[in-house]
Amino acid sequence: MLDTLTGIVGGSPEMLALFVGFGLVVGLLFGFFGMGGSFLVTPALLMLDYPASVAVGSGMAFVFGTAVIATLKHHDLGQVDYKLGVIMIAGTTVGIEAGRASVFYLEDLGLADGIISVVYVFLLGGIGLMITREALNGDDDGGIDHGAVDTDLSEYEIPEVAKRIQETVRIPPMVTLRGDVRVSAWVITAVAFSTGLLSGFLGVGGGFIRMPAMIYAIGVPTPVAVGTDLFEIVFSGGIGSYLYGQSGGVDLSIVAPLLFGSALGARIGSAATAIVDSDDIKIYFGGMLLAGSVAVGIGEIGTYLGSVLLETIGLFLVIGAAVVVAGAIVFTTLRSLRATRRQTTVTAD
Numbered sequence: 001m002l003d004t005l006t007g008i009v010g011g012s013p014e015m016l017a018l019f020v021g022f023g024l025v026v027g028l029l030f031g032f033f034g035m036g037g038s039f040l041v042t043p044a045l046l047m048l049d050y051p052a053s054v055a056v057g058s059g060m061a062f063v064f065g066t067a068v069i070a071t072l073k074h075h076d077l078g079q080v081d082y083k084l085g086v087i088m089i090a091g092t093t094v095g096i097e098a099g100r101a102s103v104f105y106l107e108d109l110g111l112a113d114g115i116i117s118v119v120y121v122f123l124l125g126g127i128g129l130m131i132t133r134e135a136l137n138g139d140d141d142g143g144i145d146h147g148a149v150d151t152d153l154s155e156y157e158i159p160e161v162a163k164r165i166q167e168t169v170r171i172p173p174m175v176t177l178r179g180d181v182r183v184s185a186w187v188i189t190a191v192a193f194s195t196g197l198l199s200g201f202l203g204v205g206g207g208f209i210r211m212p213a214m215i216y217a218i219g220v221p222t223p224v225a226v227g228t229d230l231f232e233i234v235f236s237g238g239i240g241s242y243l244y245g246q247s248g249g250v251d252l253s254i255v256a257p258l259l260f261g262s263a264l265g266a267r268i269g270s271a272a273t274a275i276v277d278s279d280d281i282k283i284y285f286g287g288m289l290l291a292g293s294v295a296v297g298i299g300e301i302g303t304y305l306g307s308v309l310l311e312t313i314g315l316f317l318v319i320g321a322a323v324v325v326a327g328a329i330v331f332t333t334l335r336s337l338r339a340t341r342r343q344t345t346v347t348a349d
Contacts, residue, residue, distance in 0.1 A: 166219060
């Protein structure tokens with residue numbers, strides 16, 4: 001298998017190791033957060049001088065494969081609301097096509113790389129600041145608490161923003177979701193279209209936007225938001241991969257080794273959601289987004305100035321941020337397992 005992958009990548013064992021390792025890390029993040037790694041693939045490929053359409057299309061294809069793996073695990077945990085996921089698919093599909101058309105239009109004008117990078121900087125920076133601020137303030141509303149299970153969903157406290165939206169937007173049809181959440185289908189569709197647009201434009205699953213949106217705009221319990229987000233990404237990623245593939249935007253020499261690594265990472269990350277209270281590492285996730293924002297900014301400045309050093313620093317920041325957070329997840333998981341074993345042993349004695 002490794003020999004086959006080496007041939008696919010073009011005979012470069014260094015690039016093979018880079019893509020497989022990066023796929024492992026991103027898959028772990030993806031499975032744990034339902035977001036949090038796939039959005040790093042596209043800027044990393046841009047920094048490696050791949051064309052914008054190839055970077056976005058290959059990132060989308062990678063998202064699709066990883067989401068399938070992670071969704072199967074979350075299905076086993078009972079964290080997928082299929083009704084919500086199906087409703088969102090329609091809006092996401094339209095959004096992806098609009099985003100894809102925008103990328104090719106900007107590429108024809110020679111503006112795609114720069115604009116996509118700038119959008120990444122502002123999105124990653126803004127969301128990173130929000131999550132980091134909440135972590136430092138100890139604000140758990142909308143936090144990623146994987147400790148909740150089906151019997152606890154009715155006790156989940158809906159964020160105030162979501163309550164106001166539910167009370168204000170009462171346009172039929174109204175939909176009842178898991179956790180006794182009742183919301184207008186039009187709110188769901190608006191969230192889906194917006195995140196689909198980002199998916200098609202940036203080559204991501206849209207999870208780092210959609211998961212907070214599902215919590216704050218729709219009011220979905222966080223564990224369900226994670227699982228349902230991944231389920232929806234299976235379709236948005238599949239549709240996006242097909243559309244970009246039709247235009248020659250999917251490079252299997254990139255996607256194959258990334259998926260090879262992420263297959264294991266996604267299973268580990270998804271399994272960790274049943275063990276780890278991610279309040280312990282939420283601040284690291286916010287920090288990773290901020291580091292990603294800085295990395296893309298540095299890389300773009302390096303490209304503009306023709307500085308190989310700045311481009312290299314940006315690339316290492318992107319990969320390093322993902323590795324640090326993935327390591328925090330693994331460390332916290334192992335620590336939780338050891339604590340559980342010790343408690344079991346003491347109880348048995």
